[in-house]
Amino acid sequence: MVVLGSTGSIGKQALEVVGWFPDRFKLVGLATNKNIELLEEQVAAHGVPFAAVADLAAAREFGWRSRGSGVICLPGPVGMKELASLPDADLILVAVSGIAGLVPTLEAISSGKTVALANKETLVAGGSLVMSAAESRGVQVIPVDSEHSAIHQCLMRDEKLEVRGGTSHIPVARLIITGSGGPFHGMTGDQLRDVTPEQALRHPTWQMGAKITIDSATLMNKGLEVIEARWLFDVDYPDIEVLIHPQSIVHGLVAYQDGAVIAQLGRPDMRVPIQYALMFPERIANRLEPLDLAGAAQLTFAKPDLETFHCLALAIEAGKAGGTMPAVLNAANEVAVMAFLQGKIPFLSIAEVVEGTMSRHDAIPSPGLDEILNADGWARQVAEHMLSSRW
């Protein structure tokens, strides 16, 4: 197994899960952007033979520090790509952040590796490319995100039904992605005008990185997840629903055409979907506390407010426009979120930057890798320019 992004939030939790089952997993490669202190610890703790460091200066430093330890250091983005196709690896966990996940995911797929995917941008920007590559190579892409993991767990039965029933189509009416609604659920546009990054970073139920926590507060995160779901499960946008569920106990649901709904529930703990993705199709007992529904608060569900949380509407719009538009949405959002975190723009302007950038873009249908990466770069420039001229 290889973990790309081992020093991030998901990567660290994945290594914890791997540590629970030493007989079951062997780590053959780890990659970080530039957190070489933690990488060094992880490499030593797990006896990992290959390590990649994307940042070249950090890679040089790491190579120097780890000399004589036997670990082979692969520098730069190329190193990450090499790890993704390492002959010894069967399973690649892609847990890097940002568009940097796309190339190694495609590399892992073309090398025939099973991919456990924790990187949103890969499917948001390159969904069509990635899933058609996975299909033609016969490779499984297993989601790590709690919502998509939930839907994957609910749907698994149907692959079987398909085989037994001889039907070619799963009779799913709707996929339902839940979201806590973030710290601002229920607030009006007026109330959101002056919220600070500190307030936006106080997520009620999940502990996550800063970027994704802001995306949860704007509901962009749900929007990106809708686009991911469209590709992971091959459903159309009208059949994907978002429900606000502040308690984060029900992570995803599948509604069937006969009126039955199957849901996956669990405590808000990423180690559950991480273990599911790494062990699929098996499940093994772990050290996590079981869900206690009787001790849980009531579970509530509400429709999202697409007017106030305009980012969700923009994401669905980008998804429907297709082609390079989701890549543009994602890149503009990344720039805008960074500007918000740095105190440069107000919370509600995140959506304005995204919308402004999208409105300047003519989507290229069925884009290749270069066109996706170009659209990403273009959108970042346009968004940055908008920021410097307007705020």
Next chain:
Amino acid sequence: MVVLGSTGSIGKQALEVVGWFPDRFKLVGLATNKNIELLEEQVAAHGVPFAAVADLAAAREFGWRSRGSGVICLPGPVGMKELASLPDADLILVAVSGIAGLVPTLEAISSGKTVALANKETLVAGGSLVMSAAESRGVQVIPVDSEHSAIHQCLMRDEKLEVRGGTSHIPVARLIITGSGGPFHGMTGDQLRDVTPEQALRHPTWQMGAKITIDSATLMNKGLEVIEARWLFDVDYPDIEVLIHPQSIVHGLVAYQDGAVIAQLGRPDMRVPIQYALMFPERIANRLEPLDLAGAAQLTFAKPDLETFHCLALAIEAGKAGGTMPAVLNAANEVAVMAFLQGKIPFLSIAEVVEGTMSRHDAIPSPGLDEILNADGWARQVAEHMLSSRW
């Protein structure tokens, strides 16, 4: 397809479902105890060639009324058994009430028919007998009860995992059966002392027959369902949990050892699990309104109060004692519920009659059909005698 008990609540709804899919089902036999007016209508509406009437006087009357119509009338309990093994039938829905379901279910199994089982007593009294017969004959027993249907729907995936993972055991930690708690959820023993049959019959979420509605109010219904689950899914009693869920939206859950929980949800409408059982493993769109979680009330869960609702504790005790004890529990309960409905005993005495009857019984382990039916008859006599001497 044959429907045993076509004039009862489940039978009527099953015929409605069958009516939605005229190309898919062909009814070849219907059976009633003695509601021959409705049976006559049903036979005519669906063009059914065979009809059984268990009550002999009613059977004679039906035979006379339907002469010349071409329908063949099979009188008495033997007629029900004949329908269960009708050569033209692949699928037998057992929706008769009471212990009368046991013999035709065994007959259907030994004839190699798929059984859709809506009769609780069959598994409560004869679980071991029925499931071992089904296994040795390679016959599927698909539950119709909403709770067991829910668990069946949640577990389906695992049969596949078993095949793929090559493991012999499903890594299930717990099966969770939900129940609304009935009209008296949250009340104390003192408050229950003087409740009337009218109050007990006011079920908050489900429309059902009188006997099962009282069983819902005492929680005996959940107890019987725990025993059924033990046999249907081959799990031990400590791994079956009951949760009170007053909204009746989540019907059953499966907790896995890795911390994930899969649940089945739906509006409280028996036509969903009926269609599931009749069509399994397929699902086809129907006319039912989809579940609207955003429009639903909050969902809450609580542990049952086993002290106040002593029937549930008694059922689990009977299940653990095994052998003929669950048959005795069930028979004594039927007598006691009837006495309560007739105003002969107070609500809380239902449990007293059941407990008193159980305490007089030495369970016979691994009973055959005759021993089960004898225990049933014995328990009715003992319970009746207790009623006439004590109240």
